[in-house]
Amino acid sequence: MRILLQFPEGLKQKALEHAKNLEKEGHEVFISASPTFGACDLAIDEAKNIKADKLIHYGHAEFHKVDFNVEYVPYFIDAPTTLLPEALETLKEYKTISIVTTIQHIHQLDHVRKFFESNGKKVVIGKPYGFAKQPGQILGCDIGSAANIDNIVDAHVYFGGGMFHPLGALLNTKKPFFVIEPFENKVARIDGFRETYRKRSKGKILGALKAKNIGILVSTKNGQHNMNLAKIIKQKAEGSGLNAEILVANTFDFMALNNMMEFDAFVNTACPRIGVDDTDRTRVPLLSANELMEVLKMKAELLAMQK
Numbered sequence: 108m109r110i111l112l113q114f115p116e117g118l119k120q121k122a123l124e125h126a127k128n129l130e131k132e133g134h135e136v137f138i139s140a141s142p143t144f145g146a147c148d149l150a151i152d153e154a155k156n157i158k159a160d161k162l163i164h165y166g167h168a169e170f171h172k173v174d175f176n177v178e179y180v181p182y183f184i185d186a187p188t189t190l191l192p193e194a195l196e197t198l199k200e201y202k203t204i205s206i207v208t209t210i211q212h213i214h215q216l217d218h219v220r221k222f223f224e225s226n227g228k229k230v231v232i233g234k235p236y237g238f239a240k241q242p243g244q245i246l247g248c249d250i251g252s253a254a255n256i257d258n259i260v261d262a263h264v265y266f267g268g269g270m271f272h273p274l275g276a277l278l279n280t281k282k283p284f285f286v287i288e289p290f291e292n293k294v295a296r297i298d299g300f301r302e303t304y305r306k307r308s309k310g311k312i313l314g315a316l317k318a319k320n321i322g323i324l325v326s327t328k329n330g331q332h333n334m335n336l337a338k339i340i341k342q343k344a345e346g347s348g349l350n351a352e353i354l355v356a357n358t359f360d361f362m363a364l365n366n367m368m369e370f371d372a373f374v375n376t377a378c379p380r381i382g383v384d385d386t387d388r389t390r391v392p393l394l395s396a397n398e399l400m401e402v403l404k405m406k407a408e409l410l411a412m413q414k
């Protein structure tokens with residue numbers, strides 16, 4: 108069988124080993140060298156171009172159905188749980204907590220839950236919206252496991268590596284938010300970042316008020332493609348007297364975007380985290396669809412006041 112292998116950045120160091128094992132089984136093997144952001148970003152075009160029979164995607168669970176033969180190989184990481192007693196002390200004033208994690212640590216969720224329950228906490232494990240598949244699992248674009256139960260818990264707890272995932276969940280919940288980061292040996296409360304992001308969003312909206320030409324970003328990645336939303340945004344922007352064009356790329360390169368000097372603002376319809384994490388990388392405001400709607404509303408109000 109001809110197989111294309113695809114690894115997220117953290118697992119690319121294992122690519123050769125996996126390729127050699129599959130070659131020993133008699134397969135013809137190729138390795139995708141493109142950057143990989145998630146199961147939203149399957150290398151299907153590359154697989155089709157090299158006439159592969161199958162794509163093996165490592166490290167992520169299925170995102171949604173695609174019209175290609177894809178095998179998902181999850182990659183679980185055993186994170187140390189030595190910080191749990193410290194976390195228990197930090198969380199002493201909260202009776203009911205949620206616990207969320209990523210697919211890499213989902214196999215440890217039960218152990219973490221049992222630890223808190225045996226120490227007097229009520230633990231609620233939420234369900235994701237749909238892109239994430241397991242209860243308690245979060246993705247940058249599916250924080251349902253926390254947001255769905257925000258009104259019934261006293262605090263949220265993220266267990267796992269990195270800040271990418273908890274920051275997404277943080278922005279869509281209102282309760283105190285704690286992180287147990289076993290690799291940095293850190294237990295921390297992070298909901299102070301909500302205000303930082305709110306101010307940043309306000310700054311982008313105000314910065315886009317004078318924009319006349321809007322570039323709407325549409326990614327061709329299988330799980331990030333949102334042309335329908337882009338067309339609605341274009342219509343709304345044009346209805347408010349702005350020029351709007353849809354800009355298409357697989358992975359958006361910020362230098363290329365910054366070279367498009369005619370645009371005064373960009374609107375993201377791809378991975379929702381682009382507008383949050385990469386907001387300082389564009390020359391002009393990089394807005395979400397909701398932020399653009401706020402810009403259009405404020406423009407209309409300003410216009411009405413001038414009449």
Ligand code: SF4
Nearest residue numbers: 144145147247248378
């Ligand atoms: S957060 Fe972005 S990169 Fe991650 S799975 Fe969702 S769309 Fe893909």
